[in-house]
Amino acid sequence: QALIEEAMTSWTKQTVERVDDLLESFMGIRDNQLAHVIVDLARDKSSVDEFIETVASSSSLGHFQFPPDFITELWSVIR
Amino acid sequence: MTLQQIGASLKSYDLTKWKYAQLRDTINTSCDIKLIEECKDELHRRLRAYHSWRDANTGQASEENQR
Numbered sequence: 001q002a003l004i005e006e007a008m009t010s011w012t013k014q015t016v017e018r019v020d021d022l023l024e025s026f027m028g029i030r031d032n033q034l035a036h037v038i039v040d041l042a043r044d045k046s047s048v049d050e051f052i053e054t055v056a057s058s059s060s061l062g063h064f065q066f067p068p069d070f071i072t073e074l075w076s077v078i079r
Numbered sequence: 080m081t082l083q084q085i086g087a088s089l090k091s092y093d094l095t096k097w098k099y100a101q102l103r104d105t106i107n108t109s110c111d112i113k114l115i116e117e118c119k120d121e122l123h124r125r126l127r128a129y130h131s132w133r134d135a136n137t138g139q140a141s142e143e144n145q146r
Contacts, residue, residue, distance in 0.1 A: 027125050028099035033137055034129075060136055063128040067096045 015039050018077040026070055037061070042078040051075050094121040 019035040041058065045051040052071045055061050066074075094102065094117055102118045109115055 025098055025100070027129060028103070028122075029126075029129055031129070031133070034132065037136070060132055063131055064125070065095060065128070069096060 012039065015078055019074055022070070022073055022077065026066075038074060039078055042075060048072055048075045092117065094118060097121065 016032060016035045016039050019038050020030050020032055023035060023038075024030045037060065038055070041054055041061070042051050045054060048071075051074075052068050055066060055071050055074075092114065097105075097118075099122075102122050105118045106115050106122075109118075
C-alpha cells in the first residue's frame with residue numbers, strides 16, 4: 001500500500017511538473033497550483049473530448065479560453 | 080465590404096492558438112503594427128485570465144511562481 005501511494009505521489013509530482021512546462025510554453029507563466037488543478041480535473045475523465053469540454057466549461061479555467069489543441073497537449077502528458 | 084475591411088480581415092490571425100514564444104517574438108521582430116498590437120492584446124488577455132484565476136483560487140500565490 002505504501003509503495004502504491006509513493007508511486008502515485010511520484011507520478012503526480014512528475015505530471016504536475018510537465019503540465020507546468022506546458023503552461024509556461026503557452027502563457028509564459030509557471031504556476032504549480034494551476035498545474036495541479038488541471039491534473040486533478042483530468043483524473044476522472046475518460047476521453048480527451050470530455051476533458052476539453054470540462055476545461056472549457058470550468059468556472060475557474062474557462063476564462064483562460066485554452067484552445068482545444070493545447071488542452072489535447074495537456075491531456076497527452078497527463079494520461 | 081470595403082478594401083480596408085478586406086485588408087483587415089486578411090491580416091487577422093487566430094492568436095488564441097499561438098504559444099507564448101510566438102507572440103513574444105512577433106512583438107519583438109515584426110514590422111506589422113496591427114499584428115503587434117493583436118499579439119500584445121492576446122498576451123494581456125492571458126495575463127488577465129491568470130490573475131483573475133489566481134485571485135479567485137489562491138489569494139496567496141507567491142510572486143516567485145510568475146515570470
